[in-house]
Amino acid sequence: MKADHPDFIRATATSYDAIAGDYTARFSDWAGVPTFDRALIDGFAALVRERGREPVADVGSGPGTVTARMHGLGVPVFGVDVSPGMVALARRNHPALRFHVGSMTSLDLPDATLGGVLALYSVIHVPDEALAGVFAEFRRVLVPGGYLLLAFQLGDGERTTHLHLAERFGHPVSLDYYLRSPEPVTALLAEAGLALHSTVVREPEGEEKRGRVFVLARRAGRD
Template sequence: MSAENPDFIRSTSAAYDIIADDYAEQCADWAGIHTFDRALISGFAELVKERGREPVADVGSGPGAVTARLHALGVPVFGIDVSSRMVAMARRNHPELRFHVGSMTSLDLPDGTLGGIAALYSVIHVPDEQLPGVFAEFRRVLAPGGYLLLAFQYDEETDHLHLDERFGHAISLDYYWRPPEKVVELLTGAGLQLHSRTVREPQGQERYRKAYLLARKDG
């Protein structure tokens, strides 16, 4: 990870490097992903396949479960994550797929080349002032007509959570909660058009509501 990356990228990368093994035990399996999330990911796969064979980036791919599922659904996909340990784990779990270390603030991709971007529970670590730039970067790399699928938690009581510990490890990790309306405003400000939005209530041991936004680059 380059020293030119913003501070939040470096701290997020360091935190996930530390908790990678524990996080993967919890999140590495497709069956462990909530049924509603799985349905939306499958629908996203069908939409991008209708466009042809343009590649899709799973941004914040973690241990690679979603990347692998999109591949199984016939999507030409690769994963990007800020954590080198997460990338190493994803490569080990799914050697047939491509994963690399990268930052959503500056994607090492040509303009207009992606048929889709899946960013599931990854923009939650991006501070408010950085998010417009991230969405502009997503728009830059999407082909005209390409889709962006976002998923994120939010809490109406607070807009920020800082963790000094997770899975028993000392870390420094920030979470930014935003209502869907605010994220839609930022997406449209970046030149992406809202296709659909869905919100679901917490289930089981979940603490926060979850929002799903599907947006599209005009063209």
């Protein structure tokens, strides 16, 4: 990870390197994704295919589970993750797909080249003061009319809920989680030039302790 990346990016990368193997073993099964969530992701793929043939970036791709699903649905897709360890495992598990190390704060991609951006449970590690910049970066790489799908855990009330983990899967980590209600997120998206399409909030399922939020937005402008 580059030295000029923000501290939270470097801490997140180091932490996910430490837990990459355990995380991949736990979250690499598409069938383990809740049925409703799978339907929303599949719907995103359909919207992107209808819009055009530009590629999709799965930002925070982790073990590549969703990246592989998008590929299977006929979407040109690649994965981006801050953790070299996660990228290595994704490449091993999905050798036909492209994954590279990168940060959502500074994507190594040209302007207006993507038909879609997926950021599923990756902006949860971005503090409030950096979130607007991340959304501006998403807008930059999207073509006019391109889609963004966010997913994140629901916070408590209107203010961001901040949690810190020093251990996960038995490994020492330094992971900050920022859980939010939809309204401040959609307001920042609008400021970044990303028009809201829809917001879905669902209740916790199974072992989940918090609800889940899905936000679909689109870069303003003509296709």
